[in-house]
Amino acid sequence: MPPTRSTSTHRPFDAGGPTLADVGEAELLRRLTEIASEHSPAGLRLGSGDDAAVWSPQLATELAITQDALVENRDFRRSWITPRQLGVRAITVALSDLAGMGASPAWCTATICAAGSTGLGDVLEIQRGLCNAAEEFGCAVVGGDVSDIDGPMVLDVCAVGTVPAGIFLRRDAARPGDAIVVTGTLGRAAAGLRLLMDGVGKVTAADRDSWLDAQLAPRPRVGEGRLLLDAGVRCGGDMSDGLLVEAERTAAASGCGAELWLDAVPVDAGLQRHFPDSWIELALGAGEDFELIAAVDPATLAALRSGWPASAQPLHVVGAMVGGAGVQLIESAGGPPVSLPPVSSRHYR
């Protein structure tokens, strides 16, 4: 029995009732569309039910476009997560990419591939999670597809947001001398995954809940991405693959190097206590916290910090872009180097 969030009263997978094979595809589509239509989308001229949805873009905006798939037994297990949480997570992963562009979510489409033996109630709960999470961030679920599959469940979300024409956070705009800034606290989601894989052990209830929530119910940093963009930042992205990987990507795309200061990284307090041998790996080498990273020149940084609202995830300067190439991890600014922890990935190798 895997650990569960103690306060969770959510309906788990396989709670009984009719299956997809019982109701058939047409009825399933009708029910999914019914849920989607309860939410009120901006700019939507024609919703689900025709060959395609029709949406009106606003003047002088451009579209940021991303697509992310969650595959059962790779990205989630039914015993770990509720159907509602799974729907939220599928949206969150995609909206996090939009947050990483500084974009405002506008619409998305979601494909659900599930075996005929899957509970209809489970799929409807997934759809409620998708639609609720999307709506919270101003995003309409305008369509999608459902398909039978003789294998793992697949959720695939294409999400589109808007940015002012020509203005967005890109990976390749960092320069030596820029500060490396991250939002929030790192390592909780990886710690939550560790608990799900290995069991809870002696972790306190507060840490357990915080870490499982970070893994099972992450939040996209949409507001923080827009704050960065509004403050004049033009280089940034989300950290779905962890700080080390994302810092290296940013450095490589920008043709420079990056230096990370271990003592400046905002690591969850319980992590060092409970994982004395692997907290660096959890906080820097593993992803899924879905926080943002940005490279910010010194003048913009001062204004950014002074104007950063207390309601947003806190900003932390965790290093600097430097000349050369690659990422170096050091104990503290000007201090000795620390060996890079391994980077974990659940895909292919």
Place this chain on the structure above:
Amino acid sequence: MPPTRSTSTHRPFDAGGPTLADVGEAELLRRLTEIASEHSPAGLRLGSGDDAAVWSPQLATELAITQDALVENRDFRRSWITPRQLGVRAITVALSDLAGMGASPAWCTATICAAGSTGLGDVLEIQRGLCNAAEEFGCAVVGGDVSDIDGPMVLDVCAVGTVPAGIFLRRDAARPGDAIVVTGTLGRAAAGLRLLMDGVGKVTAADRDSWLDAQLAPRPRVGEGRLLLDAGVRCGGDMSDGLLVEAERTAAASGCGAELWLDAVPVDAGLQRHFPDSWIELALGAGEDFELIAAVDPATLAALRSGWPASAQPLHVVGAMVGGAGVQLIESAGGPPVSLPPVSSRHYR
């Protein structure tokens, strides 16, 4: 050994070489992006490689949005189709929905879920098929996702096209008295599927090639959709699920009935010869020809027919929208009713 298109010299699945597990996800993404970037998209400001692609919509246009998944052993089998054809098919299914709106394809994203044992060469061929087919119709492959899956391969395409603001083909705009019009010839794709399932038998080489091509390499009727829209037609869609189902959907959405005239349906000539007992089912009850259906008022119909170019798929009037509800199939206009054939679907039930 299933029948193959006699002139096909294409590379089949499982042709050897490194697998996805051999190269890893980062290298796979790099190779897929490399293929996508060989094609020149209109309106694309930032392509694959960042958190999201960025695309500029044109003034006074709206977006038609659709998503379609192909699942292995439900929508295709690796022994039937080449990887290149599979990529083309995934795009075609999505672009057919855009054609059904009268939209001009603009961009798409494609997710590929495949087991680590899948050949890298196969996935690159799928991507070439996707990108070539998209480019042919003015559509850029701007991103997507790849994921390991311990099960069937899944291709999921989100496709977006543009229409003039407020002007598109919708399902719910038919009126009693409208002519029901279809493009092209019906039944070939279903006959091709029958050959793949049951073997070729005594079918001539010409019929075999024509039917297998229709099933394995269908074409989206993008040009025909735009012609309908330009001629003033406002009710229509694609026939991915076959004439009977699509006529019923159109009638139901429009609050009227539909009458189909069997002798007017453009059925492939070989179908009646080779499938004397099931040709009606193949031509009317099965889909995947990806032709278009439209409901056209008499005044528009005259102009539409006279202006229809010879290079487009031929237009056929196959019935009329009537009062009441539901679809009736009759031998010929004013003739006796014929019982409706069964409708086939490969999903759920």
